[in-house]
Amino acid sequence: MTATVPLLVETLFPNGISHYLLGGILIGLGTAVIYLGTAIPAGASTFLESTLSYVSKLSRFQQPKFIASRDWRVVFTLGIVAGAAGYSLIAGDFGWTTEVQPWRLFLGGILIGVGTRLGKGCTSGHGVCGVGSGSSTSIANVAVFMIVAVGVAQLVMALGVSP
Amino acid sequence: MSAQKDHEQHPLFLPLIFVGGLIFGAGLAMSQMARPEVVLAFLQFSDLGLLFVMGGAAAVVGTTIFVASQSGRSAPLTGKRYARRLKSMDRNVMYGGTIFGVGWGLSGICPGAAYASLGIGNAAILYGIVGMFIGAYLQGYLREAKAESMSGQPAD
Numbered sequence: 001m002t003a004t005v006p007l008l009v010e011t012l013f014p015n016g017i018s019h020y021l022l023g024g025i026l027i028g029l030g031t032a033v034i035y036l037g038t039a040i041p042a043g044a045s046t047f048l049e050s051t052l053s054y055v056s057k058l059s060r061f062q063q064p065k066f067i068a069s070r071d072w073r074v075v076f077t078l079g080i081v082a083g084a085a086g087y088s089l090i091a092g093d094f095g096w097t098t099e100v101q102p103w104r105l106f107l108g109g110i111l112i113g114v115g116t117r118l119g120k121g122c123t124s125g126h127g128v129c130g131v132g133s134g135s136s137t138s139i140a141n142v143a144v145f146m147i148v149a150v151g152v153a154q155l156v157m158a159l160g161v162s163p
Numbered sequence: 164m165s166a167q168k169d170h171e172q173h174p175l176f177l178p179l180i181f182v183g184g185l186i187f188g189a190g191l192a193m194s195q196m197a198r199p200e201v202v203l204a205f206l207q208f209s210d211l212g213l214l215f216v217m218g219g220a221a222a223v224v225g226t227t228i229f230v231a232s233q234s235g236r237s238a239p240l241t242g243k244r245y246a247r248r249l250k251s252m253d254r255n256v257m258y259g260g261t262i263f264g265v266g267w268g269l270s271g272i273c274p275g276a277a278y279a280s281l282g283i284g285n286a287a288i289l290y291g292i293v294g295m296f297i298g299a300y301l302q303g304y305l306r307e308a309k310a311e312s313m314s315g316q317p318a319d
Contacts, residue, residue, distance in 0.1 A: 012211045020212035023194020024219025027275075030187030031220070032227040037179040039238035040169070041228065041248035044275030048299035060303035068169050072180045077278050079184015080191065084282025087192035095284040100199045100271060105291035108270025109277075111262050112291075113298020116274060118306075119259020120250045123273040126260075127217055132225030133247035140252065141260040148264025153206035156269060163200065 030083075031128055034076070041133070043125025044080070045116035047073040099163040104156075115145070173240040190220070191279035198280070199271030199288075206268055266298075 013020075034042045050070035053061040088094040098105070116122040119141055121130060130138020170176040194216040195201040205213035231245035238245060250256070267273055272280065272291045280288040 014210055015212060017212055017215050020194050020215040021219045023190045023192075023196065024216035025223055026190025026193060027187055027196075027216065028190075028220035028223025028227075030183045030185070030190060031224045033186060034180055034183035035224070035227055035238075035245075036231060037183075037238060037240045038169075038176065039231075039241055039243035039245050041224075042180075042183070044273075044278065045295075045299075047278075048274065048295055049303065052296065052300055052303065056300065056303070058303050058307055060307045071168060072170050072177060075177050075180045076184045076187075079181040080188035080275060080278040081282040082181075083185035083188025083190075084192040084197055084279035085188075085284070086185070086282075087189040088283040091192070093283070096198065097285050098199050098280070098287050100203070100287075102287060102290045104270045105199070105272060105287065106294040108266040108272060109291035109294020110298040110301070111266030111269070112273060113266075113295040113300070114302045115259045115261070115263030115266055115298075116295075117259070117299050117302050118255050119263055120256060122263065122275070123217070123267075124275045125248070126250075128220045128224050129228070129248040130250065132221045132223075133228050133249060134225070135247065135249045137250045137252040137256055138248070141256050144257055144260035145264035145267060148261050149268035150206050150208075152265050152268025153203055153271075157207050 027124075028128065028132075031124070035129075041125070041129035042076060043121050043129060044077070045112075045122035045125060047077050048113055049117055101161075101163065104161075119145075169241070172242070176240045179240060187275070188279045188282055191276055192283050196276045196279070197283050197285070202267070202271035202273075202276070206271070 031042060034040060049061055050066040050073045053066045053070055085094065121138065121141065126138040126141045131142055191197045196213065196216050202213060204210040228247055232247055234245065236245060237243060270291055272288065274295060277288050277291050277295065
């Protein structure tokens with residue numbers, strides 16, 4: 001009985017949990033620093049539309065909320081890129097490349113672009129800030145994308161698509 | 164036409180955003196959520212570590228937002244009142260969540276993790292990032308076309 005628990009942990013978390021937990025806490029701290037300084041619960045996907053406002057005349061993108069936030073959202077995204085680059089350079093695994101096929105990244109990306117903007121947020125906006133706010137809208141959104149994503153990922157695996 | 168910009172209020176606004184982004188990006192690299200394979204392993208139940216990434220982040224942010232919004236104070240760099248992130252519920256939240264879920268399950272990427280993935284030197288992620296911009300443009304275009312056809316004049 002006492003041996004079952006470590007075995008279960010090893011099965012569910014074959015790579016341990018410490019880097020997952022510490023990484024998650026850092027993601028939370030980055031969001032918290034911005035929130036405490038500005039009261040803005042920053043999400044990552046609004047960047048897509050606010051950046052389009054630089055180049056598209058569509059009034060959907062020319063909304064004041066996008067114009068007002070587009071500069072800092074570019075800075076936020078550059079920070080994310082630089083922070084990840086810095087960490088991987090120090091850790092010595094910079095240059096790691098995914099083997100997931102380009103068509104999956106591209107088609108998935110299109111659906112993510114549509115879905116996060118239609119649904120008012122993504123893994124960080126709804127998943128971290130919204131769930132952290134106890135927002136029932138965000139909790140419902142996260143539950144839906146989580147369940148659907150598990151289903152699709154399992155289906156893709158069952159169909160033998162790999163990587 | 165000169166919309167007020169969020170960052171015109173305080174010289175430390177943009178530096179703080181950058182520092183927050185650095186920490187956020189380092190966390191995505193450390194947790195390996197910047198790797199699509201790790202996200203797919205979670206969704207396929209072979210490694211549930213991502214629960215701790217999202218749980219850890221939500222716990223830190225949840226505590227911060229709760230304490231700050233209870234304080235009744237305002238943020239030093241914007242003067243904005245601390246408040247919870249609450250969005251209105253409508254059908255689009257469910258449709259959007261479903262479409263995002265299909266994309267996330269197919270590719271193992273999401274917006275923040277994709278930016279971080281570029282940072283760790285994963286150039287192939289550009290397929291995903293370009294796709295995201297196309298998708299964001301597409302929904303904006305279609306929603307605007309729909310609004311125009313319903314009102315009979317340009318939506319503004």
